[in-house]
Amino acid sequence: MNNNDKENAQFLKESVKENITLPESLSKENITKLVLPEKQKTSKKGKVRRFVAVGVAACLMVTVTAVLYNSGFDFGVFRANEEAAQADENKPAENHIAAGETSYDELLAYIKEYGAEYVNNMNKYYYATDDMLVMEDAEENVVFSQNSAAAPMAPGASGSTTSSAGAPLRGELNLREKDVLENDIFINDGAYIYCINEEGNIALIKAEDDGTLTQKSVITAKKPEYGYYEISGLYKYKDYLIVCYSETVYNKDYSVSDICCGVNIYDVSDTVKPVFVRNLAMDAYYSSSRIVDGKLILIGTYGITGHYESDDDSLLLPACYNEGERQLIPAENIICDKEEAPESYVLIMTAFLDEPDKAPETVSVLGHSTETYCTKETLYILGTSYTWRSMRSSDAVFMPSFVGSGNADTVITAIDISGDKAVYKNKTEIDGTILNSYSIDEYNGYLRMAVNKADENLIIVLDKDFNKVGEISGIAKGELIKSARFMGDTAYVVTFVQTDPLFVIDLSDPGKPEIKGEVKLPGFSSYLHPVGDGLLAGIGVGGTESGIDGSAKISLFDVRDPYTPKEIDSIVIENASFETNPKAYTSVSESSFLIPYTIWGTYTNGYSDGRFSTGAMLIEVNNNELVKKNDYCARSPHGTSRATFIDDTVYIYEIYSGVASFDMETGEYIASTSSYDK
Amino acid sequence: MDGHNIQHLIKHAKKGNAYAFGELYSVYAQDLYRFALYTLKDTYDAEDAVQNAAVNAYRKIRDLKKDESFRSWFFKILYNECRKLLTSKPRLYEVSQDDMSVYDKEVPSDSERSDLLSLLDTLPHEKKAIVVLSVFDGYTSEEIGEILGMKAGTVRSTLSRLLSKLRKQLEGADNE
Numbered sequence: 001m002n003n004n005d006k007e008n009a010q011f012l013k014e015s016v017k018e019n020i021t022l023p024e025s026l027s028k029e030n031i032t033k034l035v036l037p038e039k040q041k042t043s044k045k046g047k048v049r050r051f052v053a054v055g056v057a058a059c060l061m062v063t064v065t066a067v068l069y070n071s072g073f074d075f076g077v078f079r080a081n082e083e084a085a086q087a088d089e090n091k092p093a094e095n096h097i098a099a100g101e102t103s104y105d106e107l108l109a110y111i112k113e114y115g116a117e118y119v120n121n122m123n124k125y126y127y128a129t130d131d132m133l134v135m136e137d138a139e140e141n142v143v144f145s146q147n148s149a150a151a152p153m154a155p156g157a158s159g160s161t162t163s164s165a166g167a168p169l170r171g172e173l174n175l176r177e178k179d180v181l182e183n184d185i186f187i188n189d190g191a192y193i194y195c196i197n198e199e200g201n202i203a204l205i206k207a208e209d210d211g212t213l214t215q216k217s218v219i220t221a222k223k224p225e226y227g228y229y230e231i232s233g234l235y236k237y238k239d240y241l242i243v244c245y246s247e248t249v250y251n252k253d254y255s256v257s258d259i260c261c262g263v264n265i266y267d268v269s270d271t272v273k274p275v276f277v278r279n280l281a282m283d284a285y286y287s288s289s290r291i292v293d294g295k296l297i298l299i300g301t302y303g304i305t306g307h308y309e310s311d312d313d314s315l316l317l318p319a320c321y322n323e324g325e326r327q328l329i330p331a332e333n334i335i336c337d338k339e340e341a342p343e344s345y346v347l348i349m350t351a352f353l354d355e356p357d358k359a360p361e362t363v364s365v366l367g368h369s370t371e372t373y374c375t376k377e378t379l380y381i382l383g384t385s386y387t388w389r390s391m392r393s394s395d396a397v398f399m400p401s402f403v404g405s406g407n408a409d410t411v412i413t414a415i416d417i418s419g420d421k422a423v424y425k426n427k428t429e430i431d432g433t434i435l436n437s438y439s440i441d442e443y444n445g446y447l448r449m450a451v452n453k454a455d456e457n458l459i460i461v462l463d464k465d466f467n468k469v470g471e472i473s474g475i476a477k478g479e480l481i482k483s484a485r486f487m488g489d490t491a492y493v494v495t496f497v498q499t500d501p502l503f504v505i506d507l508s509d510p511g512k513p514e515i516k517g518e519v520k521l522p523g524f525s526s527y528l529h530p531v532g533d534g535l536l537a538g539i540g541v542g543g544t545e546s547g548i549d550g551s552a553k554i555s556l557f558d559v560r561d562p563y564t565p566k567e568i569d570s571i572v573i574e575n576a577s578f579e580t581n582p583k584a585y586t587s588v589s590e591s592s593f594l595i596p597y598t599i600w601g602t603y604t605n606g607y608s609d610g611r612f613s614t615g616a617m618l619i620e621v622n623n624n625e626l627v628k629k630n631d632y633c634a635r636s637p638h639g640t641s642r643a644t645f646i647d648d649t650v651y652i653y654e655i656y657s658g659v660a661s662f663d664m665e666t667g668e669y670i671a672s673t674s675s676y677d678k
Numbered sequence: 679m680d681g682h683n684i685q686h687l688i689k690h691a692k693k694g695n696a697y698a699f700g701e702l703y704s705v706y707a708q709d710l711y712r713f714a715l716y717t718l719k720d721t722y723d724a725e726d727a728v729q730n731a732a733v734n735a736y737r738k739i740r741d742l743k744k745d746e747s748f749r750s751w752f753f754k755i756l757y758n759e760c761r762k763l764l765t766s767k768p769r770l771y772e773v774s775q776d777d778m779s780v781y782d783k784e785v786p787s788d789s790e791r792s793d794l795l796s797l798l799d800t801l802p803h804e805k806k807a808i809v810v811l812s813v814f815d816g817y818t819s820e821e822i823g824e825i826l827g828m829k830a831g832t833v834r835s836t837l838s839r840l841l842s843k844l845r846k847q848l849e850g851a852d853n854e
Contacts (some may be wrong), residue, residue: 002838004838004842005837005838005841005842008841008842008845009812009813010839011845011848012794012809012813012841012844012845012848013813013814015794016794016795020712020715022707022708022711023711023721023725025725025729026707026710026711026725026728027707028700028701028704028707029700031700031703031704031707031729031732032697032699032700032703034729034732034733035696035700035732035733035736035737037697184768228701248697248701250686250690250698259697259755303696305694306693306694306695306696412719469784482762490766638757
């Protein structure tokens with residue numbers, strides 16, 4: 001490039017005020033999840049054949065005869081230890097094959113056989129690297145597994161406020177299931193705010209009575225010198241602050257990496273001097289966590305495809321860390337499904353927060369976790385795998401093309417978490433994807449779910465043994481589910497292509513689910529929340545008959561008559577977005593809520609000029625109308641991702657924007673911790 | 679991140695370590711997304727393109743012959759993803775014949791002329807890619823040639839003409 005060209009290029013570059021924010025779906029973590037764990041399935045036939053080979057070896061050692069016919073679902077599971085199989089008398093024995101005493105050996109033999117085939121296929125299948133992949137073997141579909149790009153979303157049935165005697169009225173985290181706690185990046189206990197700051201550390205901030213903010217201390221994360229450390233969320237449990245994290249450590253030459261996730265527990269009874277209490281960690285990528293009845297349930301995925309050729313067999317087995325030392329999970333706690341390709345494990349650790357001296361219990365199931373849904377008794381782990389499909393082209397080569405979320409299957413594994421140790425219950429596999437934990441729901445012994453398939457949507461009802469008892473197929477063909485909400489005997493499902501139908505589905509007879517009514521609107525709702533008797537608020541985006549138009553929208557649906565649901569009011573803001581993560585929705589009362597928003601300034605040909613107004617709105621449902629009661633607005637180029645309140649003060653937050661406070665009644669700005677500007 | 683670290687990440691990613699790949703991706707994520715956004719003019723499509731490119735790159739990284747070409751190799755995959763979307767994706771809306779004339783215009787309207795991004799949108803996507811890769815991502819003509827499958831000399835002369843033409847159009851708009 002000559003000087004003239006350089007000068008011209010510089011001139012052109014400076015003429016553009018660029019302000020491009022990388023979407024969350026393209027964050028490093030989400031892309032890592034997307035490619036991990038990579039899964040390459042062979043055909044069902046191949047899988048069965050392979051297992052039979054392993055099974056023959058196993059049978060030489062077994063003392064318990066296994067019967068492989070199913071008892072309501074099509075899966076067999078072997079547990080690599082006879083004692084373990086006997087110990088679980090409650091479980092249907094026919095689903096397990098005890099594999100004898102050499103349990104790790106048994107498991108390793110299974111994995112290594114698969115791993116050899118996997119490595120061979122990785123080397124064999126593809127050539128031509130320019131703009132296409134060419135498969136040599138067209139007999140088998142190559143199945144590609146990815147985690148959902150969306151961060152695990154969580155749920156919220158209650159999201160209520162607290163006003164018990166003496167306790168301050170405060171915003172509580174919007175939970176998917178009542179009494180099943182979830183973590184978040186911004187939490188409060190009525191006196192203090194705990195949040196992740198822009199350096200990735202944890203700020204402990206006193207919410208003063210006058211609305212000002214006083215930072216009491218910062219807990220600095222122990223970040224590795226080489227690698228990365230990310231806090232997934234925080235819990236406040238009694239005097240403890242529980243920090244969930246993921247960590248990837250590389251050696252200096254990057255030859256070996258350690259991946260782990262875990263929790264650090266701090267006693268924050270003195271917020272000026274938080275005291276580290278303990279660390280619990282697993283050799284896994286963080287997936288999700290909950291606190292139920294004083295038990296912390298930590299869920300992670302450990303991928304092993306990178307270790308198939310390792311000399312160290314222990315890397316093919318799941319493990320926890322004890323004071324930094326990798327300790328294998330006992331073989332009897334590892335559950336291996338013969339239908340599941342051994343490419344990754346889900347690890348489920350149960351730690352006892354009220355009994356600090358009690359050792360945590362960890363179990364592992366072959367598979368991976370892209371989403372979790374948890375009731376007080378049962379943890380449902382959803383593992384979605386996406387498919388590469390091969391297509392014959394005119395010159396008889398096979399060119400797989402990535403076909404998106406429609407071509408996928410989801411394995412649902414149910415784990416009983418009611419006891420001290422997580423116990424495998426059963427599993428099933430469905431064709432299609434489940435958007436998030438709001439699209440799956442346990443009610444009166446049935447598991448209901450809204451499923452998106454390649455070209456249609458379904459409602460599926462399973463009984464407790466995972467037998468399908470009811471289904472509606474063909475809902476909104478060619479559209480994608482954008483949100484769902486199950487409430488008692490009714491499901492509300494929003495789908496979208498150009499306009500947004502909201503379907504009302506009657507589930508009072510689980511065997512005969514039925515669409516009662518629907519309403520079509522421009523735009524779509526990404527999150528639905530009940531706001532009073534027969535009313536639903538839908539948080540999402542606006543649009544026209546031609547599709548979405550860059551506006552943000554809150555809809556108020558009247559679903560009192562299931563046959564004729566109606567949108568009775570809406571608030572639309574141009575060039576804006578509402579935060580649609582369910583954790584961002586904070587109920588102030590039964591009929592009012594705080595919702596974070598960002599207005600992107602003016603647009604020229606789709607590009608923002610970078611003038612951002614951001615904050616939270618207080619919306620009230622009054623006489624069948626949505627009323628914007630107040631707007632807590634600041635300026636920050638980073639936007640706002642959460643909002644909450646303590647007494648009469650509203651707090652808005654974003655990692656890079658910090659925390660800002662406002663008078664709830666007047667909307668007046670009070671204070672901020674960092675880059676929020678009045 | 680220095681070149682040495684990147685080389686190690688590539689080595690590790692080639693062994694199938696998704697985390698190393700994630701680190702590697704993060705070095706270029708912003709550039710990749712900007713390129714896709716400017717090329718496709720649609721945030722959803724741009725997200726799809728970058729995701730698909732990342733998935734493809736991870737799957738094919740074992741076949742990367744020259745580690746030092748990783749960046750342009752990754753962009754090449756992304757460019758192919760963008761092309762696929764541009765050429766094969768059915769639009770969600772129909773454009774009437776009258777509206778089609780908008781896409782035939784060589785010179786943007788007065789209201790649009792002052793914006794480089796608007797001017798870029800009037801270019802064929804290959805030429806647009808040359809400008810974006812050069813102006814915003816700082817690629818050399820050789821690298822752009824590698825990404826787009828063109829000779830470096832062709833890129834050089836095309837780029838020179840485009841830079842000069844775009845500057846004139848922008849300055850013209852300012853003077854009006």
